[in-house]
Amino acid sequence: MSNLTNPSPSAATLVIVAHPDLEKSRINKRLTTELEQRGNVTVHRLYETYPDEKIDVAREQALLTAHGRIVLQFPLYWYSSPALLKKWMDLVFEQGWAHGKGGDKLKGKELLIAISSGGTGSMYQAGGFHNYSYSELLRPFQQTANLTGMIYRPPFVVSGIREVSDEQLEKYAADYAVYAEGQPVLSRA
Template identity: 65%
Template sequence: MANQTKKTLVIVTHPNLNSSRINKRLTEELLIHEEVTVHLLYEAYPDEQIDVEKERQLLENYDRIVLQFPFYWYSAPYLLKKWLDKVWGSGWAYGPGGNKLEGKELRLAISTGGVREAYQAGGFHQYSYSELLRPFQASANRVKMLYKPSFEISGVREVNDEALEKLAKKYAEFVTQPFLIVVES
């Protein structure tokens, strides 16, 4: 793979993508882009037993990683935490000989029930997305990844079908054109 432009890997973590509205539509949109690999974590591991070696090999083939998930209790659904705990291990992601993620780009793509204005000091949720997503940023720093701006869809109940179509297109741009920053609610 040396000298070859590597593609983008999007890891979608949704415990029930079939009954999802937002993440399902975003995922469908990505599937039409050949340069993007979509990896559905819950679907790959219905028994939640993550194949660590397989995941590491997958990650090593990509320069850009996007973690896409619905915001659950101000974080990701739990299988993504398990994936981080198991896959980003010592000797591979950090520690002696652990440099396999170094220099790769990490981005997040989240959907939230709460509206954007609620995610600020004084707002209903009090904290901004950047503050709440800090563990991902700190983890990226720890393994020397380049943490980049996120894609956020806020107030999902207020997002009508027409708006969702536009957001899906913008999301595809966010994933396929990493230098273009699109953050929408």
């Protein structure tokens, strides 16, 4: 459930949760629940809000304008985001609003990426099973930040999701809330 009604000025963070089946996702569901329980960020469940994929661009732009930190949370699908998040970005980050002449509405805002993946971290490196690091695979998001004048922050990654214990998941959820709030996560070990 999204908590979008009247985001308070203190809710500086907007988290766009883009998981096609969040209720069946152990990792993303727990991360989202942690944010909602804390209540100091605006959580926006994209697939729940737009099951028909008819995105209200003006509404989404107003949400982005009202927040200084934007977190895109999603499972890494085929080395990218789920389709609805890509469509959302294509429509919402339009020329003249997010980039190009007069397109400065996102300038100076922070962009954070929070992903989960089935593969372990060692699989995402040169010579690993997937050949590329998470950082390399997320370059399109980093370049989007560059183009729109946003400040790109290092990603929050939960890898090897099938092996994450309940205790580890609780630690990840707490660290994720700190990350989303814009505070440095000191250790994830």
